[in-house]
Amino acid sequence: MKIKRMFIDGKWIDAQNGKTRTIINPYNQETIATAAEGDTSDAKAAIAAARKAFDQGEWPNTPAVERASIVQKIAELIERDKEELAELESLDTGKTLEESRWDMDDIAGVFRYYAEIVDQNSGEMIASPIPNSVSKVVHEPVGVCGQITPWNYPLLQASWKLAPALVTGNTLVMKPSEITPLTTVKIFELIEEAGVPAGVANLVLGPGNTVGSELSTNVEVDLISFTGGIETGKKIMQAASVNVKKLALELGGKNPNIVFADAEFETAVDQAMNAVFFHAGQICSAGTRLIIEESIHDNFIEALVERVKNIKIGNGFDEDTQMGPLISGEHLTKVENYVEAGKKEGATLVVGGKRPEDPALQDGFFYLPTIFTDCTTDMSIVQDEAFGPIITVEKFQTEEEAVNLANDSIYGLAGGVWTNDIVKAERCVSKMRMGTVWINEFNLYFPHAPWGGYKQSGIGRELGKLGLEEYTETKHIFHNTDPKPFNWF
Ligand SMILES: NC(=O)c1ccc[n+]([C@@H]2O[C@H](COP(=O)([O-])OP(=O)(O)OC[C@H]3O[C@@H](n4cnc5c(N)ncnc54)[C@H](O)[C@@H]3O)[C@@H](O)[C@H]2O)c1
Ligand SMILES: C[N+](C)(C)CC=O
Numbered sequence: 001m002k003i004k005r006m007f008i009d010g011k012w013i014d015a016q017n018g019k020t021r022t023i024i025n026p027y028n029q030e031t032i033a034t035a036a037e038g039d040t041s042d043a044k045a046a047i048a049a050a051r052k053a054f055d056q057g058e059w060p061n062t063p064a065v066e067r068a069s070i071v072q073k074i075a076e077l078i079e080r081d082k083e084e085l086a087e088l089e090s091l092d093t094g095k096t097l098e099e100s101r102w103d104m105d106d107i108a109g110v111f112r113y114y115a116e117i118v119d120q121n122s123g124e125m126i127a128s129p130i131p132n133s134v135s136k137v138v139h140e141p142v143g144v145c146g147q148i149t150p151w152n153y154p155l156l157q158a159s160w161k162l163a164p165a166l167v168t169g170n171t172l173v174m175k176p177s178e179i180t181p182l183t184t185v186k187i188f189e190l191i192e193e194a195g196v197p198a199g200v201a202n203l204v205l206g207p208g209n210t211v212g213s214e215l216s217t218n219v220e221v222d223l224i225s226f227t228g229g230i231e232t233g234k235k236i237m238q239a240a241s242v243n244v245k246k247l248a249l250e251l252g253g254k255n256p257n258i259v260f261a262d263a264e265f266e267t268a269v270d271q272a273m274n275a276v277f278f279h280a281g282q283i284c285s286a287g288t289r290l291i292i293e294e295s296i297h298d299n300f301i302e303a304l305v306e307r308v309k310n311i312k313i314g315n316g317f318d319e320d321t322q323m324g325p326l327i328s329g330e331h332l333t334k335v336e337n338y339v340e341a342g343k344k345e346g347a348t349l350v351v352g353g354k355r356p357e358d359p360a361l362q363d364g365f366f367y368l369p370t371i372f373t374d375c376t377t378d379m380s381i382v383q384d385e386a387f388g389p390i391i392t393v394e395k396f397q398t399e400e401e402a403v404n405l406a407n408d409s410i411y412g413l414a415g416g417v418w419t420n421d422i423v424k425a426e427r428c429v430s431k432m433r434m435g436t437v438w439i440n441e442f443n444l445y446f447p448h449a450p451w452g453g454y455k456q457s458g459i460g461r462e463l464g465k466l467g468l469e470e471y472t473e474t475k476h477i478f479h480n481t482d483p484k485p486f487n488w489f
Pocket of ligand 2: 153
């Protein structure tokens, strides 16, 4: 089996320490690849290459339209290799092939979007209050960017970082999750094929506590963009202070999904499942906190449970599979522990709460879709991000109570409201403290709109124009067109 290698300074290389890691399919634990397992020394080499490419290379000064055409080419190559990429993503993460295909379409769309909008970030003239002067603002690349991504949407999260960083003239070192590197390795092949110069985009494979930590602490790195868990995010924020790096953090969520009695019932039931059970609930914006108006609570739960029991769990490559496994044995144990805690804390388990019994699924990290009712905000199952196929249900009587329950979290990534009363919907979302709020929708995102969290869900935004601005410094240029002595001294 060919080893998945790192890409540093335009060359495909093994880890300096010679180590490798076995990559497994979470559906059956079969080995699907062997990847280089780099460490601090590889990260240092990649940072040095990116530094040289930024300080001495052409990329930062290449006209934005030329960079955009290369980024556009990457989009075309993703479309050309869509099926291969989708298959790699499903093998690596266990998600259904159909979901991976959607991801690949989204990813190509992200590269296209940033290629198209780069000229909208070209600066502005300021109405200078000083006579005989020109005042203007320009945007310049930040420099060397460290980019660290998680395992749940490996290539999608990488694309949100790679496309804006490249198009704005930065150089970068990316570190994907060590357990899901396959599509990131492949996209670096496409980046090379599209003609990105050597040293501009570098890939280091390996663990967070060595490679990731080096990216956050190394003073030659100017910006660190991280997507992952809150505890890792805090460590990175602290490490990044060493040279006051620019910082973008996309962290977790514990997202409320409010259903009012006047909502379209069947749609709200259907979408309450979509909000959570795609990719077995391993979605940062999963609507895991279902908050239901008391008058419809019992009927809603009855309808939901009936449908949840029929979710088809299995191999993501089987066409009728609707939900795949969790990512790893370690993560499965974490989810099981949250469910046990929920039971101890007094929540009522109404469906799921265990591994499936089907003998065909015993080698995979499967967990049944799970619903707890009678939940209260003091329960860990309501407050902590379990990152599994678990819905907790809380009841409300008034609109104010619903919004208060929704906001009762350290997180503020996303949330939804289901109602046919538009005024009520607008009133609620205006009070919800989250970076994305959906009305009669859940979990939708697209390249044109910003994504990111309030509160401890993060700092900064990806996607949209704000996602581009993250990768630029803003410079004010003041030009005195009639300089004279000041005659003070
Ligand atoms: N807000 C968003 O848009 C978004 C999107 C996807 C995932 N997430 C979050 O990601 C989490 C799941 O991903 P995960 O389990 O891979 O997260 P994680 O924090 O364990 O790991 C994320 C990445 O950080 C690296 N890392 C670990 N320790 C590090 C350290 N000390 N220094 C630097 N890097 C380090 C890991 O190797 C990995 O590449 C969830 O909390 C989820 O909500 C958020
Ligand atoms: C940001 N998103 C929804 C694509 C993936 C979160 O885990």
